[in-house]
Amino acid sequence: MSSPDPALRHALARERAHHDHCRTALSAMVDGAREHVVTGEDVSASGADAEVLGYRLRSRARELRELPEGPLFFGRLDFAGPETGSVPAGGDHAGQTYHVGRLRITEDPAAPPLVVDWRAPVSRAFYQATAADPRGVAVRRRFGWAPGSRGDSADLTGLEDEHLGRGESRASDIVAREIERPRVGPMRDIAATIQPEQDDVVRADLTATVCVQGAPGTGKTAVGLHRAAYLLYTHPQRIARGGLLILGPNPTFLAYIAEVLPALGETGVRQSTLAREIARHPVTAADDARAAAVKHDARTAEVLRRALYARVTPDAADSLSVPDGSYRWRVPADELARIVADVREEEPPYAVGRERVRARIVRYVQERAERRSGPRTAAWTRRIERARPVTAYLDAAWPRVRPEEVVAGLLGDPDALARAADGLLDGDAQRAVLWPATGPRRSWRSARWSAADLVLLDEVAGLLEHPEGYGHIVVDEAQDLSPMECRAIARRAAFGSLTVLGDLAQGTTPWAARSWRTSLAHLGRPDAPVVPLTTGFRVPQAVVGLANRLLARLGVDVPEARSLRADGELTIRPAAPGGVVDAVVDTVRAALARDGSVGVVAADADVPGLRAALDAAGIPAGGPEELGARVTVAPASVVKGLEYDHVVAVEPAAIAEAEGAGGRGLHRLYVVFTRAVSRLDVVHGRPLPF
Incomplete structure (x- = not known):
């Protein structure tokens, strides 16, 4: 220049x-x-x-x-x-x-x-x-x-x-060159190139929850990270009290974005996945698709609540006799029942409710003791609180319980599940989540937990005690969250705000959202504004055009993306039967003659064979976690949020079929195509599914 x-x-x-x-x-x-x-x-x-x-x-x-x-x-x-x-x-x-x-x-x-x-x-x-x-x-x-x-x-x-x-x-040539600069390594910050519509989101007030519906290439992830940096700068003390959490979909994605905030001068931010945040136990079991769907359903939250509070028994005793030196104070059964019922009606966290019942029993005794012989000391109050009959009554009427006991009590007992799920889950749904009846009956101590079980455990833990919350949470790829996962995040943002980032068109989980209003309701922010970002700055028009052809078939109401970049290349490369792998090797070799990163994206099952073929051809290729690799071979299931200068999409029909019967195959393909920020080659031997 x-x-x-x-x-x-x-x-x-x-x-x-x-x-x-x-x-x-x-x-x-x-x-x-x-x-x-x-x-x-x-x-x-x-x-x-x-x-x-x-x-x-x-x-x-x-x-x-x-x-x-x-x-x-x-x-x-x-x-x-x-x-x-x-x-x-x-x-x-x-x-x-x-x-x-x-x-x-x-x-x-x-x-x-x-x-x-x-x-x-x-x-x-x-x-x-x-x-x-x-x-x-x-x-x-x-x-x-x-x-x-x-x-x-x-x-x-x-x-x-x-x-x-x-x-x-x-129009700025400098901005255009920076946006179009080849992508090798982790995500870079965009402080120099923030656009006005992005800046409006970045500078939204701390108290405001904002949902960004961002088309591919609009920079929604970067916007969320820059909003985090802006809030840390503008409200350092308020954020420091509660902390700031960045939630990404997987560890590969977190590694990709890890350098953005440090480059902006912010290092004290927790970057994690929801799975890490709720991990009470290692995942050692797997659910089938039906069981996972039921466990992630919002109705399961009410099933768990019923199961927990079914343990509360107001009429656990005829009366209560509390020793006070040589005297004993009697608390009638109807008074005990009234105390428990009143606390139940107030709906405090379960553990708080137990202690509230204890406090009201002690108050009942104290009022009668003071009428008899005057004020009581704090030491007297503590002695009555710890009295064995009081604790024994609480253990019977409002027992202590662990989340694991509640969940295992449901999944291992058909009768208990039927009572708690009555009117909510039908018989098929109940049978789907029950632990197998064969073999020794599992207790919570010996249970093997699935990933979906951890969501259930977190729900019950939130009913027992409110978790510590964050001052602000940035949630990326939020369209893939289930209702129960949204509830887990909402509990951690009860007194803070959220930046919700996603694209309904890129939803690939069986429970992916089709409406932001539904997801925001589960996140506890039903009235949060939804801000559309539709102008792509990185994905070129040739690629956006192909992605928009898929968009009409995805069943979501989002505006078409548009690109400010008239450059870019799209090539559809048919291959002879059995010749797809050779065609991929030739395509990658040609791509290496130009600048930038090359991402070979295929159905998960095809990745090992492609890496072996590239290696045999003398082309070193890394996995998606190797961010500095010139050539990456990545499973379609983990490329969401990543980007490469040149994407080689291998056998789209196989990528779409890998999603099973969930109807999300074209969504996955939409994600794969839009990882390209300069050139896209589609290599196929089977008919294209679009």
């Missing part, structure tokens, strides 16, 4: 000098953070205050030390001065110039920043200003850096200026 234009050369030289200045200031910030840690350890303060101060100083020092190397700014805003003629004023920032980057850099906390954080309020104009609404910006400048730059000032190779104050508008 260098140019013989003297003005451009002069501008580049000044910007490179500014970048060197910023690099020196950042080094001083890192050294200063280390010094503050040492100084803070000698501060005289209370133990708690010193511990908090030390934690904050060490965290700040670690964050600065762990920042990935790279360019320190990607944009600049020149605000207009006071209003002159037809040129609008720059508002509160009149006449100011700000460089925009991933981190605020300053020589002194009280000095004007050398670089402002992309999340700062003033930076919003970088993403939102237009010629029609310049927001006080006279000139918006974008910087072009050499691909893979580690932040050497010489890597600043070009710049573009938009004179918004003059009504000038232009």
